[in-house]
Structures are given as C-alpha cells and as structure tokens.
Amino acid sequence: MRAAFELFTVQGYEGTTVDDITAAAGVSRRTFFRYFPSKEDVIFPDHDSVLDRVRWYLGASANTEPVFAVAEAARLIFESFVATPEQTLARYRLTREVAVLRDREVASVARYERVLSDYLRSRLPKTSEAALAAHVAAASFVAAHNQVLREWLRSGGATDPHPALDVALTTVADLITPLIARSSRQSSQSTV
Amino acid sequence: MRAAFELFTVQGYEGTTVDDITAAAGVSRRTFFRYFPSKEDVIFPDHDSVLDRVRWYLGASANTEPVFAVAEAARLIFESFVATPEQTLARYRLTREVAVLRDREVASVARYERVLSDYLRSRLPKTSEAALAAHVAAASFVAAHNQVLREWLRSGGATDPHPALDVALTTVADLITPLIARSSRQSSQSTV
C-alpha cells in the first residue's frame, strides 16, 4: 500500500502499473491480487470494515431514537476518515483527479447511505411515505457528512472538523426529525 | 446496443465479451470502441446528454425560485428515464445484478446531484451554512427522485409514476425551502 501510494503520487494512478507496485514492494504480481481484488482497492482498504462497524452499531441501536442513531452512524463514518488523516488526504487528492477512483469513492458512499436508509426503513412503518422519508433522511445525513469532510480535506486537514460536523448533523437532524415523526404517525393515522 | 442488451440478458454481463457483441452486431471490435468508450457505456448511452440538458435548464433559470428550479431539474431527469421504459427497465435489471454497472449508475446519479448542488450554491451566499444547505437540498431531491424511480421500476413500469413524483418532490420542497431561506438570510444577517 505504501509503495502504491508513493508511485501514484509521483507517476499518477493510470501511469502506474501493478507490476510497478509489486516491483517496488518486492512481491509478486500474483500476491498483490491475493490481497487486493483490484488495483483500485489498494486505495480503499478499510471501507468494508467501516461498513460492518456501522451495520453493527445500527443493529445494536434498536431502542434509541432512529434519527439520533443515524446521526451517530454518520459520525462513526466520519471518525473513520479523520482517524487516519494522511491516508485520507492522499486518497482525497487521488480521487479528485482520477475519475475511476472518484466513481469508486462515490459508490462506497452510496453503500453507506444504503445502510442508513435500510435501518431507517426497518424502524418506520412500511408505507411509501416512510420509505421516502427514510431515503431523504439518509441522503441528507450523508450529504452533511460529505460536505464537512470535503471542507476539512480542502483545508488540508489542519483544523478540527468536529465543531462543523456537530453543526451540520444537528442542522440535518432538526430538519429531518419532523419528517420522520410525520411518516411514523402516518400508519397510526390510517388505523384511526 | 440491441445486440448487447440481448446477449446481456441471456448470458449475463460478465459472461458476454465485446467480441460476442460485435459478432452479433456484425461489426468489428474496433468499431465498437469507436462508439462506446467502454463496454459499460453500451448500457448508459444518454446520461451525458441528459446531464447537459439539466445544466442548460438550470443555466436558464437564474431568475426562478432556486428550490423550484432544482425540483424541476429533478423532474427533467426523471422524465428522461420514463421516456424509454423498456430500456430503463432492462438497465435496471442489469444494474441490480452486476456490481460494476450499479457503481456506474450511482456515479452518474452523483453527477446529477453535483450539478444541482452547484446550481444552488451559485444562487446562495458563499457561507458554509449555505453550502451545507445546498448539498443537503440536492441530495434530498435526488433521493426523492431515486425513490420514486425505484418504486416504479420495481412495479415493472406498469403504473403512472407522476403522481408519486409530485408528492415526493413537493414533500422535499416543503422540507427544504425553509432551510434554503434561512441560509440565504444568513448573509444579510451578518451585515446587520
């Protein structure tokens, strides 16, 4: 991974072959593909584990307030990026330039969003209003997360991003809570 | 494209080589790659043109109410999918099964979202509050759009999706409008 990042920043992503990486790392080509399913995956090593952690967290928060749980899940994702600033920054620089990597990043963000909306849907009545609310809520939290993260990355990771994250998450929570509450009530309303 | 879709549905995406497609279509391999930058692009032919149309629409709506304009832009995207139901349905079935294609779809949705949020940011003061509002708003509209589209596709494209789209867009518009209004005022507030 270290060899790959160094080569990517010098030669660019497309300008670096897997052979280059393995030669620099002193392993064989075959070994590389045993540890990374594809060349792109060298850059996104821990997305799966974070996704699992988020799933686990949400699975354990069946009794907490749904909107709060989702906000905390977003915070969890955020922390996983902030925990390794150099790596996150290097990845950010690469994903800005290389379209394939940006698409990959976007895809993994979409997976986070999916996990959040699935959780919300599981906590809400099975109406189309609730489904809409769940998707909008998940998308809003992810958007807030992304916005704060991007701003932080653009600043070079210098400042403490947590105050901004708090503001963003509470803003979205305040926005979303009534929508979720309304869609939860919807079912009891139809029963009445 | 027709040959490709037929082969994809029979043999699967990964099970179909470009050679298969070109043989079925009666053209050479080289010709294929002149029309489609990659194998994936056979399935997403008109995303770029739709994106351009949305950009154009938003570029022309500098005087309309921003939230309304974004909602209409989302409707524009929606219409582009509904206009060709068979193709959209076939694509939907493929993207559900093949991860590469799903990621590709997600990436193009992200581009739509980007266009919407860029527009909103251009219509709002240059504060971080406004930037957050813009991203959340764009994400919410896209989420609403996606939700209605998915529901429609799951139903097999049988019902008329427009009533559901109207509901979803107005729901999001009602939700988002105060947020946008607040972030617009923010700048004049700081002047006071």
Place this chain on the structure above:
DNA sequence: TGATGTCTGTCACTCAGTGCCACTATGGTT
C-alpha cells in the same frame, strides 16, 4: 520423519481498451 496448512511465486490465459495503418465509399472539384 512425515503430514498438514498457509503463503508465495511462476506461468499461461482471457479480455478490455488503444494506437496505427490500410481500405472503401461518397461527394465535390477541376
């Protein structure tokens, strides 16, 4: 000493995608 399992390297192969060159058909020019 032998059996087992894990990690690694080598080799050969498929397939996506690109660059280069040659061929053909068409339409317009003199």
Place this chain on the structure above:
DNA sequence: AACCATAGTGGCACTGAGTGACAGACATCA
C-alpha cells in the same frame, strides 16, 4: 474522367488488469 478530401470501417499488434492451476518454501504438530 481523373483527382482529392473525408468519414467510416476493419485488421493487427500491443499493453495492462485480473484469474486459474500448479509447485515450492516454511512453520507447526504429531
């Protein structure tokens, strides 16, 4: 009629990602 420009196409060779099969190295345990 001969001449040219140009757009579309095919052929060919090449790079590079990714995979499957096999064999050797090494540590562990019996």
